[in-house]
Amino acid sequence: GEDVEQSLFLSVREGDSSVINCTYTDSSSTYLYWYKQEPGAGLQLLTYIFSNMDMKQDQRLTVLLNKKDKHLSLRIADTQTGDSAIYFCAETSNSGGYQKVTFGTGTKLQVIP
Amino acid sequence: GAVVSQHPSWVICKSGTSVKIECRSLDFQATTMFWYRQFPKQSLMLMATSNEGSKATYEQGVEKDKFLINHASLTLSTLTVTSAHPEDSSFYICSARSGWNTEAFFGQGTRLTVV
Numbered sequence: 001g002e003d004v005e006q007s008l009f010l011s012v013r014e015g016d017s018s019v020i021n022c023t024y025t026d027s028s029s030t031y032l033y034w035y036k037q038e039p040g041a042g043l044q045l046l047t048y049i050f051s052n053m054d055m056k057q058d059q060r061l062t063v064l065l066n067k068k069d070k071h072l073s074l075r076i077a078d079t080q081t082g083d084s085a086i087y088f089c090a091e092t093s094n095s096g097g098y099q100k101v102t103f104g105t106g107t108k109l110q111v112i113p
Numbered sequence: 114g115a116v117v118s119q120h121p122s123w124v125i126c127k128s129g130t131s132v133k134i135e136c137r138s139l140d141f142q143a144t145t146m147f148w149y150r151q152f153p154k155q156s157l158m159l160m161a162t163s164n165e166g167s168k169a170t171y172e173q174g175v176e177k178d179k180f181l182i183n184h185a186s187l188t189l190s191t192l193t194v195t196s197a198h199p200e201d202s203s204f205y206i207c208s209a210r211s212g213w214n215t216e217a218f219f220g221q222g223t224r225l226t227v228v
Contacts, residue, residue, distance in 0.1 A: 035219070043157075043206060043219045088156065092217065101147060101208060101217045103157045 004091055006104040013112050018076040020107045022089035025070060029091040032065060034074045037086045037106070046074070046087075076109075084111045116140055117209050119220025126197055126227055134192045134223045136207030142187035143209035147217070148180075151204040163190055197227045 003025045012018045024032070033048040049056045049063045049072075056063045062075040072089055086106040093102060116139040126132050136146060145164050149157040161177075163169035163184035171177045179201075181193040190209070194201050206222040 031217070033217070043222065045219065102159070103149075105156045 004089060004102050004104040006087075006089060006107045008105065009108050009110070011110045011112060012079050014079060014081055016079055018074075018079045018083070018109055018111075020074045020076075020087050020089075020109065022072040022074075022104050023070055024072065024089075024091045024102075024104075026091060026093040026102075027070065029070075029093055031092045032063075032072050033088075033090040033101075034061075034063065034072075035088045035090065035103075037088065039085075043088065079109075079111050081111045081113055084109055117143075117207065117218045117220045119207050119223055121223060122221060123224040124226070126225070128198055128227055129196055131193055131195045132197055132225060134194075134205055134207070134225075136190045136192070136209065136220050138188050138209045138211075138218075141209075141211045143190070144187065144212055145210050146184055146190040147208040148182060148190075148192050149206045149208065151206065151222075157206060160192075194225065197225070199227045201225065202227045 006022045030051050031048055034046045035043040036046050037043050047058050047061050047063055049065050060077045064073045086108050088103050088106045090101050090103045118137045118139055120135045147162050148160045150160050151157050159172050160175045161169040161171045161182050163182050165184050165187050169182040179195055184190040204222050204224050207220045208217045210217040
């Protein structure tokens with residue numbers, strides 16, 4: 001089945017860049033997403049990338065996709081304390097004629113002032 | 114992006130009662146809706162996938178008689194937790210997409226507490 005993996009924890013200093021990595025197994029993935037989840041809150045879609053793109057930039061966020069290696073990364077420039085949260089990557093796949101969105105385990109980002 | 118509204122945001126119910134959670138796509142027609150459950154400090158677990166007008170497909174280990182899913186229209190899906198017990202307390206999130214291989218949008222989630 002589909003598998004999406006992330007490292008569990010990342011700690012950075014305020015003002016530095018954060019890079020959160022994600023690997024996936026489904027080669028038929030079409031969309032890949034990054035979500036942010038703050039404590040007690042739902043998921044906030046940060047950005048998504050279509051599989052035929054290599055890079056997407058949106059203000060402080062840069063998404064890089066290496067489709068050959070099935071590797072997705074999210075770079076947050078000038079990381080702020082408000083960026084502290086859990087970040088989930090997710091990918092869409094087709095399974096048994098149905099579509100799924102599969103999430104990684106989440107990376108907890110801790111920003112140190 | 115498209116808006117998916119989930120209601121209620123949080124609910125407390127007594128053990129043995131049933132709770133209904135609504136998921137609405139506000140500005141697009143959702144041919145497929147997904148229901149997820151999130152346990153504390155864990156990732157989202159897909160419970161079921163529903164296509165408008167047909168029965169939901171449940172993931173292995175999810176009791177379809179306990180978690181009733183109805184996707185009666187292109188803008189509304191409901192999840193009913195029947196005879197809720199404290200172990201059903203969790204964060205439930207819905208997601209919707211408009212068509213094959215399109216992006217998915219998520220509701221804000223519902224925190225269910227069964228006492």
